[in-house]
Amino acid sequence: MRVLLFAGGTMEEDFFSAVTEDDYLIGVDSGAYALIEHGYIPHLAVGDFDSVTPEQKDDILLHSVEWKSCDPVDKDKTDTEIGLESALEKQPHKIVMFGVTGTRLDHTLSNIYLLERACEEGVEAEIIDKHNKLFVAGRYTKIEKDMYSYVSIIPISEKVKGLSLKGFVYPLDNACLERGQTLGISNQIKGAYGEITVKSGHILVVKSSDGKV
Amino acid sequence: MRVLLFAGGTMEEDFFSAVTEDDYLIGVDSGAYALIEHGYIPHLAVGDFDSVTPEQKDDILLHSVEWKSCDPVDKDKTDTEIGLESALEKQPHKIVMFGVTGTRLDHTLSNIYLLERACEEGVEAEIIDKHNKLFVAGRYTKIEKDMYSYVSIIPISEKVKGLSLKGFVYPLDNACLERGQTLGISNQIKGAYGEITVKSGHILVVKSSDGKV
Numbered sequence: 483m484r485v486l487l488f489a490g491g492t493m494e495e496d497f498f499s500a501v502t503e504d505d506y507l508i509g510v511d512s513g514a515y516a517l518i519e520h521g522y523i524p525h526l527a528v529g530d531f532d533s534v535t536p537e538q539k540d541d542i543l544l545h546s547v548e549w550k551s552c553d554p555v556d557k558d559k560t561d562t563e564i565g566l567e568s569a570l571e572k573q574p575h576k577i578v579m580f581g582v583t584g585t586r587l588d589h590t591l592s593n594i595y596l597l598e599r600a601c602e603e604g605v606e607a608e609i610i611d612k613h614n615k616l617f618v619a620g621r622y623t624k625i626e627k628d629m630y631s632y633v634s635i636i637p638i639s640e641k642v643k644g645l646s647l648k649g650f651v652y653p654l655d656n657a658c659l660e661r662g663q664t665l666g667i668s669n670q671i672k673g674a675y676g677e678i679t680v681k682s683g684h685i686l687v688v689k690s691s692d693g694k695v
Numbered sequence: 696m697r698v699l700l701f702a703g704g705t706m707e708e709d710f711f712s713a714v715t716e717d718d719y720l721i722g723v724d725s726g727a728y729a730l731i732e733h734g735y736i737p738h739l740a741v742g743d744f745d746s747v748t749p750e751q752k753d754d755i756l757l758h759s760v761e762w763k764s765c766d767p768v769d770k771d772k773t774d775t776e777i778g779l780e781s782a783l784e785k786q787p788h789k790i791v792m793f794g795v796t797g798t799r800l801d802h803t804l805s806n807i808y809l810l811e812r813a814c815e816e817g818v819e820a821e822i823i824d825k826h827n828k829l830f831v832a833g834r835y836t837k838i839e840k841d842m843y844s845y846v847s848i849i850p851i852s853e854k855v856k857g858l859s860l861k862g863f864v865y866p867l868d869n870a871c872l873e874r875g876q877t878l879g880i881s882n883q884i885k886g887a888y889g890e891i892t893v894k895s896g897h898i899l900v901v902k903s904s905d906g907k908v
Contacts, residue, residue: 558878559876559877559878560877560880560881562877563876563877583800585825585826585827586826586827586845586901586903586905587796587803587807587824587826587827587829587901587903588827588845588847588849588880588881588901588903589880590800591804591807591849591899591901592847592849592875592877592880594800594804595849595874595875596875596877598874598875599875611800612798613798613799613800614798614799614800614801616800632799632801634801634805636801636804636805636808638851638874639853640852640853661808661811661851662805662808662809662811662812663772663776664772664773664775664776664805664809665771665772667773667801667802667805668773668801686804688799688800688801688804690799690800690801692799
């Protein structure tokens with residue numbers, strides 16, 4: 483099963499075209515309302531719903547299969563972290579997160595780190611926004627060439643060892659990369675696919691297309 | 696001395712109001728042109744200048760005190776990393792980076808990690824964009840309450856130990872936080888200032904105001 487999670491960040495119309503009948507849908511806060519607005523029923527709505535109007539909150543509670551309310555003030559986790567934990571409980575083969583990036587870089591960053599949590603539990607997870615697709619690579623990852631021009635490799639562990647890139651314009655063979663090094667930015671896949679191998683440490687893979695930074 | 700670095704990300708008019716006579720100005724790629732456009736002379740222009748027109752490149756070379764050209768294709772560092780290294784060579788008391796965030800999350804993230812590099816070299820460094828101010832905290836950091844509503848604490852090391860927050864709405868005493876935990880998101884300073892102490896590991900501090908994620 484695949485879980486699609488829609489949160490309260492920057493939302494794009496075409497995010498919803500990803501939804502299929504078989505997906506389990508989690509709406510986080512105003513992301514739950516966005517799902518309902520687009521004609522989808524969240525299987526689970528999560529949040530304190532402080533970013534929607536009382537009428538929208540009523541709609542969410544009425545139209546969601548289940549909901550999990552969070553204390554709006556004293557809570558130790560963001561709504562999106564609670565949403566991701568709920569997603570992991572479903573033991574899906576994949577989690578895709580939409581609306582988890584935006585102008586507030588604290589939320590954007592902490593949501594990116596949630597990808598590492600999913601990776602540690604062995605679940606494939608990715609974030610998609612208007613310009614980027616992000617995921618944390620496992621020990622071996624094969625990446626198909628697609629619409630994105632660039633594939634960047636960013637160490638999020640202090641040190642990444644045994645990093646090999648095959649099928650890339652700038653290959654690497656058993657390299658060591660430290661967090662803060664920008665060597666892996668703006669690489670490109672040469673043929674139909676690229677292969678990434680990592681012996682220890684976590685790397686974030688960011689597929690992106692050109693634009694301002 | 697303070698170094699202000701302007702790079703090619705999302706630029707705002709009011710970034711330039713930060714410039715004073717005493718600042719050393721580094722323009723990275725189209726950021727160098729943005730400085731010139733606003734009537735400032737970059738002390739150093741860095742980049743392959745592939746994101747400006749040939750006429751703009753001529754202007755940059757003509758109007759900058761010094762320039763450092765990078766190979767546009769085969770290079771191991773982003774222009775901004777080279778810019779930051781040039782900034783560190785000046786042994787400033789502070790580095791402020793503008794135009795280093797934007798739609799491409801690979802660049803945004805790798806620029807955020809440059810803050811950690813500066814912190815390791817004992818230089819105070821921050822990133823300012825339209826919605827956020829970011830810096831990596833040292834062992835002890837005092838934060839004045841200002842226009843930003845929220846102060847988020849994000850572990851970028853795998854584990855952060857001995858984390859204490861005083862003067863915050865949600866205080867912490869000698870806590871351990873792991874990367875991926877969202878406990879530190881959306882804290883607030885209670886009085887005139889807050890104090891952060893960290894015994895080991897690095898945390899990113901993100902000041903932000905409300906908006907979409």
